[in-house]
Amino acid sequence: xxxxxxxxxxxxxxxxxxxxxxxxxxxxxxxxxxxxxxxxxxxxxxxxxxxxxxxxxxxxxxxxxxxxxxxxxxxxxxxxxxxxxxxxxxxxxxxxxxxxxxxxxxxxxxxxxxxxxxxxxxxxxxxxxxxxxxxxxxxxx
Numbered sequence: 001x002x003x004x005x006x007x008x009x010x011x012x013x014x015x016x017x018x019x020x021x022x023x024x025x026x027x028x029x030x031x032x033x034x035x036x037x038x039x040x041x042x043x044x045x046x047x048x049x050x051x052x053x054x055x056x057x058x059x060x061x062x063x064x065x066x067x068x069x070x071x072x073x074x075x076x077x078x079x080x081x082x083x084x085x086x087x088x089x090x091x092x093x094x095x096x097x098x099x100x101x102x103x104x105x106x107x108x109x110x111x112x113x114x115x116x117x118x119x120x121x122x123x124x125x126x127x128x129x130x131x132x133x134x135x136x137x138x139x140x141x
Contacts, residue, residue, distance in 0.1 A: 010066045017053065049067070050067050050071060096119070102136055
């Protein structure tokens with residue numbers, strides 16, 4: 001169990017007010033139990049508590065404002081996985097230009113056609129493929 005801070009405990013006061021307003025609310029009782037056992041609530045739990053507390057008419061607005069400020073100070077946790085395919089591919093314009101020139105001169109060149117298809121599919125060529133295109137381009141010059 002975490003030790004609670006000395007001084008005013010706004011969250012405990014709001015939980016007690018919500019419990020006194022509706023003693024049968026399972027959500028409030030669950031939050032009270034978690035707050036008593038752990039000593040803290042998550043940001044989403046505090047947002048739910050704020051929604052419940054804002055419906056109580058006789059609750060002082062200062063408590064709600066303090067709870068809202070506490071919520072705003074907490075960090076946002078984004079648990080969405082990072083997608084590696086969002087990287088923008090780096091296309092070398094000179095390689096694209098070389099492919100066009102080679103295919104204008106030799107439209108049936110199988111290696112260049114295969115690498116052009118790979119470039120269109122993957123949007124990027126490896127260093128070895130780029131070197132192959134450059135070697136072919138220099139050979140036909």
